[in-house]
Amino acid sequence: MKRRPGLSARVKLTLSYAAFLMVAGALLLAVVWVYMLRYAPGIVTSPDGTLARSVRLRFVPAVATTLAFLMVFGLTGGWILAGRMLAPLTRIADAARLAAEGSLSHRIRLKGPSDEFRELADVFDTMLEQLESHIAEQQRFAANASHELRTPLAISQALLEVADTQNQNELIERLRVVNTRAIDLTEALLLLSRADRKTFTRSPVDLSLIAEEATESLLPFAEERQITLDVTGETAHTLGSAELLLQMVTNLVQNAIVHNHPAGAVAVHTEVEPGASVLLVENTGHHLPPELLPTLTEPFQRGTERIRTDHAGVGLGLAIVHSIVRAHNGILALTPRPTGGLLVTIRFPGTPPPQTASQ
Structure with a gap:
């Protein structure tokens, strides 16, 4: 967007500082003049009431000289002070310009005490870090x-x-x-x-019904692998897309079946906490090192090994789960079980149960 040229912020601050100094100086000289008129009128005026010659020769030139000095001093001092005050904004603008050119690794890292400029620089650094991570x-x-x-x-x-x-x-x-x-x-x-x-319509959803539907559809797959499915819990309402939440639970249960011991078990449980509706999916299986957990929600990661089995999927199961949870303002937690396997805990913002129409 092209804009018409104008004065820079530094010039505006300089002129404002110099103008304020000039006004303050003029008011000070006016106070001195009023003081002389009141307490030393013989020095200021002649007996006939006109301005004394000595005042005209001394005071008036002194006033002019003082005002000229204040103007020069105000412009010089204002320019220097404005430059120092606007230096953080210059660094932020340089960082924004580099980001616009595609360089997201630059950080401002503004030093000094906490103030508005420091807070703005820290927020900008955080934004650049998140943006760089997202693009990567x-x-x-x-x-x-x-x-x-x-x-x-x-x-x-x-x-x-x-x-x-x-x-x-x-x-x-x-x-x-x-x-x-x-x-x-x-x-x-x-x-x-x-x-x-996040392009979906939100409506009241009961996670317990979603869990029952997902496990029922996967029951033949679990029986084929001799995996026991157990669904327990209470009604837990949240606001979201029933289709996406069903896909989320289906992915979790399918992963829990695939990454399991033969004749293992999968437990699905729903519960309500203060202000939250909770879904838990737990399975038996191999021991998972803690350092592997952050990578499980990345696309195309398949458990402990990147291998293909008859039901290895496409490597997007937990990545889709993570995206659906994030789109519903939920929190996803992955915890390795001490005896092997994984516990997945998801917390969504809870909502009251929908009102049923009276008969």
Whole structure:
């Protein structure tokens, strides 16, 4: 946006300081003049009432000289003081200019006591840090997504190249599996994008009903792996998208089944705390090192190893969960169980149960 040129803040402060000093000096000289008229009138005026010659020769030039000195002193001092006062703003502007050019690693790190400029610089540094972290995360996500999407396409290409030497039924089945995986990955990416944008309608949701629906849909998958599913708890209402919350719980329960011991167990529980509705998903499984937990919510991370199994998913399960929780203003906590496995705790802002219409 182009703006018409104007005076800089430093020039405005300088002129304001000099003008204030001139006004203060003029008022001071006026006070002196009034004092002389009241207490020494013979010095100021002649017997005929006119201005004394000595006053005209001495006082008037002295006033002019004093005002000129105050103007020069005010302009010089104001320029120096304004420069010192505006120095933090100059550093903030330089940092903003570098950020606009794409450099987000620069930090102001303004020193000195806490004041308005220091608070503004600290807020700007925090914003740059979060922005740099977010962009780095998006870049990693784009790189991983490109890699994940390229893999099924490369497999499909290889299968098509050797189609004439393979059994057709086997080839079709393998292509179906690869194509299904590509579709699942694309749908997961779209769901993740939708959760990040928060473009959904919010309505009252009971987490206990969502938990029952998700576990019921995954019951055949759990029975196939001889995993016991246990759903307990009380009604826990929150405000959000029932579709997204169902996807969130489904992802959590599916991950809990996949990353489990044979004949293990998965427990889903809902409860209410003061001001919060809580969902807990707990499973048995391998021991998880604490340093691995922060990476589990990153895209394309699959537990302790980046391996593919028959139900390894697309590596976006907990990443989607994290985005949905964040979009609903919730808090996600991952805690390793002492005996192995993972406890996932999610807290959403609680809401009163919806009022039922009277019969």
